[in-house]
Amino acid sequence: GAGVSQSPRYKVAKRGQDVALRCDPISGHVSLFWYQQALGQGPEFLTYFQNEAQLDKSGLPSDRFFAERPEGSVSTLKIQRTQQEDSAVYLCASSQQRGPGNTIYFGEGSWLTVV
């Protein structure tokens, strides 16, 4: 596609509910990133994939957060037993490859509100 596509754009979840957020990166992009952005803050790194391999998950805040990219294209970020502090915008980004100088393109984000 022309850009990084994320769905759903908006999600309201009841506390304790599981949610799944989908990311379609730009076609052919090897690298895929997930970020979490709280209101009024900058994006915080969650995890990084190169093709289907999850090379860095150091930013995932707890074991309730899980991400996968089984075929090296579409990625899903899953949050189990959501808590109010999980309310944020979840941004997906992709780039042609990992490395200095590669522009990272962001999607519009999935806005999660946990009530």
Place this chain on the structure above:
Amino acid sequence: SQQGEEDPQALSIQEGENATMNCSYKTSINNLQWYRQNSGRGLVHLILIRSNEREKHSGRLRVTLDTSKKSSSLLITASRAADTASYFCATDEAQAGTALIFGKGTTLSVSS
């Protein structure tokens, strides 16, 4: 954790004026990038400056990088109301391991 710190946190100017935003960071970097984010939208890449570059231009944007001071500035000349947005600097750390590290951003408001 966030590496970059933007300054000021908020900036209000009139159309036609120049806007300058600063960013400081802590570790050695490969490059520094600036992004814009309109309210409720995703991040849009503006410009990338490599660690061996000192200045870069793109249209009305001018970015400088001073690696000795670990700082960068973004200048928007002849600002327009459409430039109203949040601006973030993001660093690509020399010690590879994670992706871009973002600051907290500067909120720019341009009034007509």
